[in-house]
Amino acid sequence: MKAKLPPRTVERLSIYRRLLDKYKDLDEAHIHSHKLAALLNLTPEQVRRDLMLIGLTGNHRKGYNISALIGLIGDTIDREESQKVALAGIGNLGKAVIGFIRKSNTRMNVVAAFDIDKNKVNTRLAGVPCYEISQAGKIIHDEQIRIAILTVPPEAAAETASLLLDSGIKGILNFTSVHLDVPPHIYLKDYDIITSLEEIGFFITD
Amino acid sequence: MKAKLPPRTVERLSIYRRLLDKYKDLDEAHIHSHKLAALLNLTPEQVRRDLMLIGLTGNHRKGYNISALIGLIGDTIDREESQKVALAGIGNLGKAVIGFIRKSNTRMNVVAAFDIDKNKVNTRLAGVPCYEISQAGKIIHDEQIRIAILTVPPEAAAETASLLLDSGIKGILNFTSVHLDVPPHIYLKDYDIITSLEEIGFFITD
DNA sequence: ATTCATCTGTTATTTTTTTCACATTGCAGC
């Protein structure tokens, strides 16, 4: 299991599942590659190849069975059980992110949030317990959390990241726009809205 | 001007500039391709190729002049003057995004925010005026805003997007996780944190 | 002034990703 898949395919698989989760209750039990492609601005070939790579066989007439598809994507890209996620920095962005993940139907499970601000600790946010950042080491270790979301202010980014890594975090989603120097076995993903905006600005046509 | 550049290169150019903006005041006037690459987890060849594509010539011994680099990236990826951006949905995420863009040193300029909640309109957020969503059409048209950020609740996404497009918006950065059906000449960029997290979950190694 | 190590600029190569093309399959309708 867990064959070597192209990163782009993994990304799209996650997107297929998110889209189809909304479809699975209503109307059809099956979907065609070209329908799925049209919904996501992809090509039908791309969709078929992705599904081929995970070994899903569609019906030549009816298309792909939606619940089989969702199930197999899960078997392919999810770990055994739901994965625990920690979040550091309960500001506007942190709150939005926690709320969003909680509302989404995903196996990513935010189980702890950390902040330095005493007013924010010992509360719950969308069901997630908030702790002092000083407790992060212990909690991440005890709960075996391996993924962290970093939404602290830029000044605190480097320091907080190294604390997280010392506690056993293996992957970081970094929103701080600060470059983090992480060892090669750590999976780091940066997201910066400015980059997205500038790309849009470059490619729009009047 | 504005040669046909690969999307990946445009993305990285934006990232180079954001990083180097922080460097330009202090220490060195020049930077080597391998230094820049190391700071961003890229290869030196990739950096050199990107800079070659925009016609930047480095000094064979000292590397690239940082201010020349910043200037040329601007000449390449920016439009004439700063670009106006509108934001719809002043919730937690919307507030975080406005604050972030305002603090960043970018030519992307958020000039209007819209919400349906009467308590939020006629205030200012990090200097950005907030209006009723019903005024969006007029303001976007009058101010000739062409880029919009969508941070309304999922239920309102489709409706708000079509309002924005009708008002003259050409590019949308969509955070709602709802699929938007836009005409082909509109540049749509979706961002979904769940996809990023699931990708991290798939690629981390224990 | 010359040597030399090091870095750039660019062509060539490899790898990755997407698209094409089409044989094969399954079902609806006759």
Added chain:
DNA sequence: GCTGCAATGTGAAAAAAATAACAGATGAAT
């Protein structure tokens, strides 16, 4: 039960992106 249309599954081709390789440039050291 055939027939034919409309899908899928997949090798092959093409395009895009990343990496390698190296000639030529430059300034530091002597």
